[in-house]
Amino acid sequence: MIAQLSALLDRLLEATMPHLIAAPILLPLLTAALMLMLEERHRRLKSVLSVVSGLAGLLVALALLRWVNAPATGTGPGSVGVYLPGNWPAPFGIVLVADRLSSMMVALTGVVAFAASIYSTSRWDRAGVHFHPLLQLQLMGLNGAFLTGDLFNLFVFFEVMLAASYGLLLHGSGKHRVRAGLHYVAINLAASALFLVGAALMYGVTGTLNMADLSTRIAELGPGDRGLVRAAGAILGVAFFAKAGAWPLNFWLVPAYSAAVSPVGAVFTLLTKLGIYTVLRLWSLFFAPDGFGEYVLTAFGLATLFTAALGLIGTQRLSHLAGFSVLISAGTLLAAIGLGQPGIWAGALYYMLSSTLAAAAFFLLIDMLERWRNAGASIAAYESADAAPFLAEDLRPMDDVNLDDDEQALYGRAIPAGVAFLGLAFLTSAVLLAGLPPLSGFIGKFAMLSALLAAPAVYPSGWIFLALMLVAGFFMLVAFSRAGIRHFWTAPDGGKPALRAVEVFPVLMLLGASLALTIGAGQAMSHAGATAKDLRNPFAYREAVMNARQRPALDSAIEVKP
Amino acid sequence: MQAVLAIAIGVLTASGVYLLLRPRTFQVIIGLTLLSYAVNMFIFSMGRLKVDSEPVLIQGINATLANTADPMPQALVLTAIVIGFAMTALFLVIMLASRGLHGTDHVDGEDGPDGEDDER
Secondary structure (H helix, E strand, C coil), rough: CHHHEEEHHHHHHHHHCCCHHHHHHHHHHHHHHHHHHHHCCCCHHHHHHHHHHHHHHHHHHHHHHHHCCCCCCCCCCCCCCEEEECCCCCCCCCEEEHHHHHHHHHHHHHHHHHHHHHHHHCCHHHCCCCCHHHHHHHHHHHHHHHHHHHHHHHEEEEEEEEHHHHHHHHHCCHHHHHHHHHHHHHHHHHHHHHHHHHHHHHHHHCCCCCCCHHHHHHCCCCHHHHHHHHHHHHHHHHHHHHHHCCCCCCCCHHHHHCCCCHHHHHHHHHHHHHEEEEEEEEHHHHCCCCCCHHHHHHHHHHHHHHHHHHHCCCCCCHHHHHHHHHHHHHHHHHHHHHCCCCHHHHHHHHHHHHHHHHHHHHHHHHHHHHHHHHCCCCHHHHHCCCCCCEEECCCCCCCCHHHHHCCCCCCCCCCCCHHHHHHHHHHHHHHHCCCCCCCCHHHHHHHHHHHHHHCCCCHHHHHHHHHHHHHHCCCCCCHHHHHHHHHHHHCCCCCCCCCHHHHHHHHHHHHHHHHHHHHHHHHHHHHHHHHHHHHCCHHHHHHHHCCCCCCCCCHHHHCCCC | HHHHHHHHHHHHHHHHHHHCCCEHHHHHHHHHHHHHHCCCCHHHHHCCCCCCCCCCCCCCCHHHHHHHCCCHHHHHHHHHHHHHHHHHHHHHHHHHHHHHHHHHCCCCCCHHHCCCCCCC
């Protein structure tokens, strides 16, 4: 029965490809367009549309993932789907490409965006206008950037994504957000200028913008032009480092992410991953064969990891903890990319899935936690004063904080369900982010380290990576334990937390996805391993893009009369 | 011509970067605008500098870059101009919001300690 169903599904997928590749871009675009036609008073309808579109996007992304991996579809496991939006063959037209890496990223986007869209219907979409259309456009930009196979088209999708993110960051307004937004927009405009310079230089040297074609042509360049291409690659790298949150271009990130409303923060965890994805994709296509920039990637990744770990241990605010966790994940991934072995890449890709899901869940959780602890205010008094929560300035507890003051029996009292949920979810996301066993964060880190140590020679950079990753994990554990003690083991100001199902469900979903990743680690890891091998040897990617045929085939095309 | 264009791009970039690093929002936005001019001219120059040739194919003339201009950078620069313009307009709005909310045009929303600022 199940075999028949999956065969039917495969046939259905086969019939809809390659058009299915465009769906993750078109679906949010159409939803956003539809929502813009509705007035603000149709809020309920907009929320429903947003959630339905999020679910549909997730299903499409999972379908793409299945098409890429299933033996019965495409050219077997690892098939590369190519869609020609303008029906011009590569390298003349823009191409959309769904391979293992792209479809995995689109699926990750689908999960996080679905959770964020549900969570936002609880109250945050009412903090300003046009929340849902902006969220949909953000999704369109993200999915487009993950799927496109053209360098300039990548720039356009980056801008779509950024334009929507400016709106989302400012959603809810207020001094904090406007100030963070000003910095965020300025640094991204400067980074976009660098992106354009790099892309134009690439075109000037090679005469093409198609990523697969660029990969072939860069390998064939003479030594005279190689320097220019490397300069272009370095300029592009600076632009992507700024988006990925690499030190020293990441000072905007923590204030911006913590100023954004919480569902937006959850979606923003994907934006740094887009920077990482772009670095991985372009570097593996353009420069991996001659190893240009390996050390730079590792060095900046390690510096990011180090500074983020210091930042993490130095902060008291939950939203800053989340921001620094995002940075730690970015640093780990950049360094792992620079180390350049397929085994490490496989672990890194798995770790990316796990850390993104956990960070998104944590962003959502912070909102509920702070509302409970600060009796509804989204920014607590101690946060503006920059003091530690629930402690006086000399770090002594304030009055009435000690639970034993009343000398009541500490056993036999039921923990309210809301508190239990918040506590367990906090614990789970802390374990996931810090990379403790038994959850997926640990498996990802373990896979990276074991691949590192299994290599025939471990360079000093590898040892530093190992040490910093363990230290960062330990710092994370300390910081999260401290925050947990302050928030859960002190007397609540606001009584029992009032949680709504639409708030609890998305967090459960994200943590459940991490749990599924842990239980299905074998499958997920073999997918990640195959992805890393594809990236290391992008022959299939290049062939698929360059050999994509127009539809209908040219000889049967209807002749256009002049 | 190459030298003039290169100097123009260089001067625009240098002034743009200098202004971008200044503490007033107005200086920042002018800096970003100058930078985007420089970038647009740079993209345009990547199609190689040519005088008196159109980016269109004419019958009877061999369609190589020796006879026609490269249409690709022109299309790219058009896209870049439109996007850059829209983003600058958006930045202007945020800048005004920041000025209104904070009552100062400093990029951090507050002047330095004891009203000291580096306005000259």
